[in-house]
Amino acid sequence: MSSRTEGHLEIAGLTAGYGETRIVEGLAFTVPPGGRLALLGRNGVGKTTTLATLVGQTTRHAGSIRLDGVELTGLGAAARAAAGLGYVPQTRDVFRSLTVEENLVTGLKGRPRTALEEAYELFPRLKERRRNGGGNLSGGEQQMLSVARALLGRPTVLLLDEPLEGLAPVICDQLMQALSRLAVTMILVEQQVDRALDFADRVLLLDRGQVVHEGASADLRGDHALMERHLGVALAA
Numbered sequence: 001m002s003s004r005t006e007g008h009l010e011i012a013g014l015t016a017g018y019g020e021t022r023i024v025e026g027l028a029f030t031v032p033p034g035g036r037l038a039l040l041g042r043n044g045v046g047k048t049t050t051l052a053t054l055v056g057q058t059t060r061h062a063g064s065i066r067l068d069g070v071e072l073t074g075l076g077a078a079a080r081a082a083a084g085l086g087y088v089p090q091t092r093d094v095f096r097s098l099t100v101e102e103n104l105v106t107g108l109k110g111r112p113r114t115a116l117e118e119a120y121e122l123f124p125r126l127k128e129r130r131r132n133g134g135g136n137l138s139g140g141e142q143q144m145l146s147v148a149r150a151l152l153g154r155p156t157v158l159l160l161d162e163p164l165e166g167l168a169p170v171i172c173d174q175l176m177q178a179l180s181r182l183a184v185t186m187i188l189v190e191q192q193v194d195r196a197l198d199f200a201d202r203v204l205l206l207d208r209g210q211v212v213h214e215g216a217s218a219d220l221r222g223d224h225a226l227m228e229r230h231l232g233v234a235l236a237a
């Protein structure tokens with residue numbers, strides 16, 4: 001777990017995509033240590049591409065990604081993880097043929113097995129199911145496992161791509177509560193706008209690969225016109 005002096009993410013002029021195709025253009029934003037940023041926008045605007053670009057899984061055409069002053073763009077995915085980036089992809093990185101505990105062990109990155117207790121403390125359900133196969137878990141359990149595994153690597157920045165997708169409301173509550181207790185810097189991509197705004201202190205709105213709004217979550221919640229325009233929703237104030 002990071003202290004509040006780590007996990008300062010600074011993105012500038014970031015243009016990236018897949019091969020020659022540019023999906024996000026000139027992204028610029030910062031997240032301070034311990035900050036929580038919601039990355040919102042309609043389907044296909046480039047939210048997943050943004051997170052994938054931060055961890056080095058796309059083609060970067062321009063721009064910089066600095067974590068605690070260290071430039072990450074020259075580094076591969078493994079080195080970025082070692083530098084502090086934790087990633088929970090939309091696909092939920094669970095090895096179906098491994099048990100829950102074996103899945104967690106793959107996240108230890110050289111730490112002793114006793115560190116697994118951190119995961120079990122965060123999600124007691126995983127301890128109950130530690131001998132179960134990853135493929136036999138419910139959606140919520142898979143998501144807990146994916147988050148817990150990323151955290152065992154002690155990231156200073158955690159990137160979460162639609163962690164609530166397909167989960168029952170009560171499981172969403174549990175997961176968001178667990179995430180709220182973490183001190184790490186987080187970027188949350190989420191379709192459940194209400195929950196994302198509750199969770200995050202700041203919000204970045206993307207439209208067609210570009211940042212169209214950045215501000216405090218509370219301010220966006222009150223701006224119905226902006227929400228309608230870029231998200232197609234309006235929340236009760």
Ligand SMILES: Nc1ncnc2c1ncn2[C@@H]1O[C@H](COP(=O)(O)OP(=O)(O)OP(=O)(O)O)[C@@H](O)[C@H]1O
Nearest residue numbers: 018021023041042043044045046047048049050189
């Ligand atoms: N591997 C890929 N190769 C080529 N194009 C891709 C690839 N992945 C995504 N795209 C394209 O990039 C664009 C942005 O996709 P992305 O998944 O980043 O959007 P998103 O905002 O996360 O959408 P959603 O909310 O639906 O998950 C889309 O037009 C998509 O078709």
